[in-house]
Amino acid sequence: MKATIITIGDxxxxxxxxxxxxxxxxxxxxKIGIATHEMISISDDKTHILETFEKLQNKVDVVLVTGGLGPTKDDITKKTFCEYFEDTLVENEAILLHVKGIIEGFYKRPITQINKEQALVPTKAKVLFNQVGTAPGMWMEKENTVFISLPGVPYEMKYLVDNEVVPALATKFERPYIVHQTIMTYGRGESLIAEEIEEWEDNLPPFIRLAYLPSPGKVRLRLTARGTNHELLLAEMKKQVEMLDLLIHDIIVGYNEDEPIEVVLGRLLTEDNLTLSTAESCTGGKIASLLTEVPGSSKYFKGSVVSYASQAKVDVLHISEEILEKYSVVSAEITEAMALSVQQMMKTDFAIATTGNAGPNKGDSDAEIGTVFIAIATPNGVFSQEFNFGQPREKVIDRAVSKALELIYKEILKK
Incomplete structure (x- = not known):
């Protein structure tokens, strides 16, 4: 089964x-076994919409359209649907009562004619009732293709997809099973991983595909299995993941795309009743931001010092000016001093510190642009590593954040 998703809007x-x-x-x-064939964004233009519908007719099973359903004059999707399906608009009493209730009950103002027009729908359409907004969804069929129109407002679209569209599509169509498994890896590049697992990849069953999804400092390996036998797909997926684990166990940090390393890290800290703090310079608080996005992180993450300027390292982290002058702000000695200082200040088991030259200018240091030092303070001492993450600035910062999380993760695993 194939679907095309169209977004309408200049x-x-x-x-x-x-x-x-x-x-x-x-x-x-x-999740219900329908593969998205393509995603298209088109303008608020009737001719463009009609041409797109015609091109997709009988080429895909489902066309889902978002946008163009509001009360203003530039929202033309309903009228265009009528033209494509040779239909007319009629007032739907249930929708009108719903719109009237929202406008007069919630917004406390009289309903206007433009609001009433939200209740107009094509006579051939199956109405998808929008409980959280005024624009209804529409389900229409022509020959071998289902056309579904949804509001562009994200929370309204999500409500209709979850409560109306997905259940209806699951009932109407017989669909293959699709099983995904994402393996999260840190600390090794895409090409090196590909070399290590080449033989395994070459011997994957024909119904399982592997995709590499790289980003700074990490690579997601996504396995996708499609077929009609759900039990077979699950069993074969489990077998292949176990084989992969034997090959690259040292860089795997999780098996769920919804569980990035900061989530896994938080679970480890919680299970072992350990605490963590950060002192960040070149990463500007991004490590702390990621860690605190995880619900419940206050159990293990105690705080952060963003000592971006050299003077902040002196005033807040109490690093002596003599050490700064002797070793330079971008150095192993300074980042280790930062980690130990914040560890003591926050009274945590572990601490992360970063200092570097992300560019585009050298700032307070003569270190080459792209140079980053990352230090990890543990209950047993402190160590640091030097990296050069190249350019541009955004890449340096993102890779420094990823590498810092990788280093602390590996260190905590030793406990």
């Missing part, structure tokens, strides 16, 4: 807003 095409709707819909379809 605001997407000019980069004014980012299309997150397509990603949400694709994930929801994938």
């Amino acid at each position: 605001e997407i095409l000019i980069g004014q807003i980012v299309d997150t709707n397509s990603s949400y819909i694709a994930k929801a379809l994938d």
